[in-house]
Amino acid sequence: MNQPLHIYNTLTKTKELFKPINAPLVGMYVCGPTVYSDAHLGNCRTFTSFDIIYRYLLHLGYKVRYVRNITDAGHLEGDRDMGDDKFTKKAKEFALEPMEIVQKYTIGFRDIMRLINNLPPSIEPTATGHILEQQDITKQIINNGLAYEANGTVYFDVDKYAKLHNYTELTNRKLEELYENTRDLEGQSEKKGRLDFALWIKAKPEHLMKWNSPWGVGFPGWHIECSAMSHKYLGYTFDIHGGGMDLQATHHTNEIAQNMAFCGKKPANYWIHTNMLTVNGQKMSKSLGNSFLPMELFSGQHPLLSKGFNPIVVRFFMLQAHYRSTLDFSNDALEAAEKGFKKLKDAFATLNKLTASNESSVNIKHIKDGCYAAMNDDFNTPMVIAHFFTIVKIINAAQIGNEKLTSTDIEQIKQLYKNFIIDIMGLQVHTDSMNNDQTLNQVMELVLELRQQAKLNKDYTTSDLIRDKITNAHIQINDSKDGSNWVLK
């Protein structure tokens, strides 16, 4: 539109002009969930952030291939490169096949994504579906002399790699300090260097998910899947690689190393990292036990919640903060978001009832430019929302005649709403289901009529009785100049 899109690149720690390698094509890879348990709200925030990025790129006219993997194998539990993988552990616990675990949580994850209105990615590859690709890359890295096999396990040779390339590019850490601060683990004597990590891991006999390989029976290490799948679907170097900040130091650092070792090319030009969702200032995570499950949030079944929240309200709540800031989660914050969102929604409902004026007292284009400027400045959704609240003010003022909107203004606002609220931010306003219940509609029609009669007779005892009783049934009656109406609470 006006000024071009700038993206904050973790690689350079600056906002950079976005220049796709092959416009209008854009390749974007985002590290997806490990499906060994329910996705929590923190996970949702990351994928919602990337959904906005995806949607905005689409809106700008790019043809985006958005790849987000499903990790269904290989992630290790506890001490690194040792022990059971998460799927094996869970499968044993519940006497299930690992793929039953995978199936259950994959479906659950997709349900949540749909509820929170995240578009499905273009490709959603699984680790288990790409074992051969992972082995191929591993072989190539061995051939290139940057990995070695020891007793059925293949390790990436970080020492050797660091002499050729900048291993800590993504974090700016000093290699010596990494060495100092990395724990030496027992039973890891087969590793040459302390920082070496596994590309392929020898499976113990009791291990459930394992595959044949040139190095014996085993399973892939926990970084190689992303290298394999991003390369397969997006090529040697693609535009955007994303993920949560907690993946930056280890997972993404190793991913870059793997790709460089494999083909000499960086996987991506722009690295985008989303910040964490916190609870009382602390990162929400499974290991800390302070997770909120999306379903708990939607239903209100959680000790810290006073009620359930619509998934779109949750989405709105998340978009009120910038993706690179931490966002603190609380019942109060959610309630504030709910009310704010309702205000936004209501204003656009009244927009449709507005009568156009012959003259205009507002400058809609100015606001539109502001919205694009905000999105082009590293996807600043809170700013876009602020602009929309000035539109809300204008709409409400126009309704009581304090502002004048021409039919062109009204059309422009509707277009803005469609572009930014619906298409880019995905804040789809579902028509409330309440009016779909014909029986209830008819009953309520009668109730309101009886109450209206009572009011006309100045029988306020009866009219208030009706209102109170019906409130107990979670139906709220509101009086206005043009009569009464009702909403489900």
Add this chain to the structure above:
RNA sequence: GGUCCUGUGGCCGAGUGGUUAGGCUCAGCUCUGCAAAAGCUGCUACAGCGGUUCGAACCCGCUCGGGACCUCCA
């Protein structure tokens, strides 16, 4: 311990070297039989201490908080 990030009004949260973020709460008002809902108006903050500057919440230094990563994590 190391590396990095961060500290904004009652709450959540943007932002910038000199002009109102925004939302919620709260107060007042309008409307109203009373409520509720809705709308309008008001509430001017940037952890502390120094420094740079004509001017800093925004730049620099120190102090004190908070957090992330260095273990699996979005």
